[in-house]
Amino acid sequence: MTAAIEVDGLGVRFRRNRRGRRSFKDLFAGASRRNRPGEFWALRDVSFTVQQGESIGVVGRNGQGKSTLLRLVAKVLLPDEGTVTVYGGVAPLIEITGGFVGDLTVRENVRLTAGLHGMSKAEVSRRYDDIIAFAELEDFQDAPYKHLSNGMKVRLAFSVVSQLDEPILLVDEVLAVGDKAFRDKCYKRIDELLADGRTLFFVSHNERDLRRFCTRGLYLNKGALVLDAGINEVLDRYNADSMPAA
Structure with missing residues (x-):
């Protein structure tokens, strides 16, 4: 098979303060320091390959790096570590009214x-x-x-x-909006695109949509890739981890 997306050792970090500025102390401490005060890794050491025509669902709780990963694939963000290689153009159904x-x-x-x-x-x-x-x-x-x-x-x-x-379709919760009639039209349109051989990279909290469109899943937790497997196995693991402790 031919790769559509290759992600290798991917890492991206952000600052917790609002302005995102570094102090003079930080700057003189050396650019090679990997963990500066006020910084956190939204994603770290993430690797996977998506083949052309695959339908991938990305799951995880809020704040675990799902949308950040999507933006890296869309080239909206650049990584601090590792690489993201996309073979072909993307149709980004993310923040679509922007x-x-x-x-x-x-x-x-x-x-x-x-x-x-x-x-x-x-x-x-x-x-x-x-x-x-x-x-x-x-x-x-x-x-x-x-x-x-x-x-x-x-x-x-x-x-x-x-x-x-474009051969790659990036989707981020867009199907959660609109009335039922419009969602049904969206479902039909995505079905048509997938039948045409498009690659789907889909971030969602909607389990029904994930099981409908995706065959494989990526489970992110605290910025790490916990599981890369069939979508049913990934959702079962995610649901089990999300249950409150007895």
């Missing part, structure tokens, strides 16, 4: 956002009607984006990003 401009119309935002994700003008024109129809915004194409409801904004963002032809 990047839209409030004063621009829906029509203008579709063309701008799709273009920023790499669609040519010809591709945007060809897919525009499908994007608007999926989002159910035919009557709002010339309305300012800032006047849309939150549900409308999410529908529009999902519709744009899910039209990308």
Whole structure:
């Protein structure tokens, strides 16, 4: 099989203080010090490979490094240790309403956002009607984006990003938003993308969605990869660890 994502010895650290500044004492202590006061490792020594066409679910409690890992794969963050190698482009369904401009119309935002994700003008024109129809915004194409409801904004963002032809789909809890009818449309669209051979990297707390879409799981705890196995085994282990002690 051919790799889609390779992660080797991955580590990323953050500062606990709000500004993230280091003192002069820290600086003169030497850049090679691995554990400075006020710093913590969000991920440490994480390694795994995702093959093309695999569906991977990432699980763990809040604050254990799941979304940080997704952002590293999306190249939004850079690691402090190790490497993340992604073979091919990604369609990032993470923080999907980011990047839209409030004063621009829906029509203008579709063309701008799709273009920023790499669609040519010809591709945007060809897919525009499908994007608007999926989002159910035919009557709002010339309305300012800032006047849309939150549900409308999410529908529009999902519709744009899910039209990308990139081979790797990154998803972070996006299916938790919107009404049931829209979630059903999202499920169907993701099923279509997976049937087309896309690779799925899915961070979620929704066990039903994880079991539906994923065949393999990664369980993160305190920034470490605890278990890499079939999704059912991973969820069983995570649920067992999450139960309160008797």
